[in-house]
Amino acid sequence: MQAPIKLKVESPSNIAIVKYWGKKGHQLPMNASMSFTLSESKTIMEMEYTYSPTFSLEFYFDNEMNLKFQNKIEKKLLEFSEHLPFIKNAKLVISSKNTFPHSTGIASSASAMSALAFGISKIAVQLNLLAEDQLQVMSSNLARLGSGSASRSIFPFASIWGENKYIAEASNEYAIGIGETIHPVFKTLQDAILIVDDKEKAVSSTVGHELMNGHPHRESRLNFAENNLKLLLDALRNGDFEQFSKVAEHEALDLHSMMMTSTPSFILLSPESLAIISKIREFRALTNELITFTIDAGPNIHVLYPAESKVKVELFLENLYNAGLCKRIIKDKVGSGPKAF
Ligand code: DP6
Numbered sequence: 001m002q003a004p005i006k007l008k009v010e011s012p013s014n015i016a017i018v019k020y021w022g023k024k025g026h027q028l029p030m031n032a033s034m035s036f037t038l039s040e041s042k043t044i045m046e047m048e049y050t051y052s053p054t055f056s057l058e059f060y061f062d063n064e065m066n067l068k069f070q071n072k073i074e075k076k077l078l079e080f081s082e083h084l085p086f087i088k089n090a091k092l093v094i095s096s097k098n099t100f101p102h103s104t105g106i107a108s109s110a111s112a113m114s115a116l117a118f119g120i121s122k123i124a125v126q127l128n129l130l131a132e133d134q135l136q137v138m139s140s141n142l143a144r145l146g147s148g149s150a151s152r153s154i155f156p157f158a159s160i161w162g163e164n165k166y167i168a169e170a171s172n173e174y175a176i177g178i179g180e181t182i183h184p185v186f187k188t189l190q191d192a193i194l195i196v197d198d199k200e201k202a203v204s205s206t207v208g209h210e211l212m213n214g215h216p217h218r219e220s221r222l223n224f225a226e227n228n229l230k231l232l233l234d235a236l237r238n239g240d241f242e243q244f245s246k247v248a249e250h251e252a253l254d255l256h257s258m259m260m261t262s263t264p265s266f267i268l269l270s271p272e273s274l275a276i277i278s279k280i281r282e283f284r285a286l287t288n289e290l291i292t293f294t295i296d297a298g299p300n301i302h303v304l305y306p307a308e309s310k311v312k313v314e315l316f317l318e319n320l321y322n323a324g325l326c327k328r329i330i331k332d333k334v335g336s337g338p339k340a341f
Helices: 067-080 085-089 108-126 132-146 148-154 205-210 218-238 241-260 271-287 307-322
Strands: 005-018 033-051 056-061 090-098 158-161 175-177 190-195 292-294 301-305 328-333
Touching: 005 108, 005 148, 005 218, 005 241, 005 292, 033 108, 033 148, 033 218, 056 067, 067 085, 067 090, 067 108, 067 132, 085 090, 085 108, 090 108, 108 132, 108 148, 132 148, 132 175, 148 158, 148 175, 148 205, 190 307, 218 241, 241 292, 271 292, 271 301, 271 307, 301 307, 307 328
Parallel strands: 056 090
Antiparallel strands: 005 033, 033 090, 033 158, 033 328, 158 175, 190 301, 190 328, 292 301
């Protein structure tokens, strides 16, 4: 009888610059997306594996048994077992928690699904069922089945998920790391999340992606995203923060304009979100500081700036907070991807 395998996995969320919006087939993206891997906003998952003739899962969230999450995770694991059959004979006890609060616009599905995928793939490596050099591809592929954006959390600094004209090795099934090709300025990127509204108001990803089916601007969105990816790749390579800012803002606002012109239509930006955007642009015009923003499917604003702009930008953000434009600020930055102990 083999001794149980115990692992502690930490896996981060990520923030997309070119947005994944719209699916095709089974969990495949309509367009290629690019994101930065975060460092502070992460899921910490303790996993214990023992061999068993039949599959079983015990799942705890924040130290309490959680049957709703348990059912979800069980379904995902059984889907993963098509790629890693040993899961069918696994007795798993998993205990998970996040370092960030719920409903802040930080993608908890990205950190949780990447943690689950990375952890189970690591167990496969320890059982000699998966080669170490296949760990990232397998984890990213499984993470994608859990939640599309989670496929991008597996890599240090930055990654790309989805086939595109510019990177031959890119795939719809798993993301690839591009951390080694980006200019050092982007490796110090800070992400301060201005929480405008912490009530659950965002469009769920299932509903959101469906809005792209039959959308009147679908084709133009897909061309725009592909072109933005090219501009972004050049900006990342050359350390061109101005071009990076243009792409980040166009993508964030295009995501929202797609939602506004969808059927049904969603307006998720609040007056405070718009005021923050104006203030950022005003501050940038006045000071020439390196600062930009992105937004996911909700009202909260991710303010992006390199470490060199930290002092001045954070003073400016404090003023926005003092003016009552946001309820709190969560500070994060680019990080080095999942770890297992
Ligand atoms: C707006 O990855 O949450 O954050 O695959 O259905 O789980 P599912 O969707 P999800 O969608 C994320 C959408 C987004 C943009 C992005 O992260 O690229």
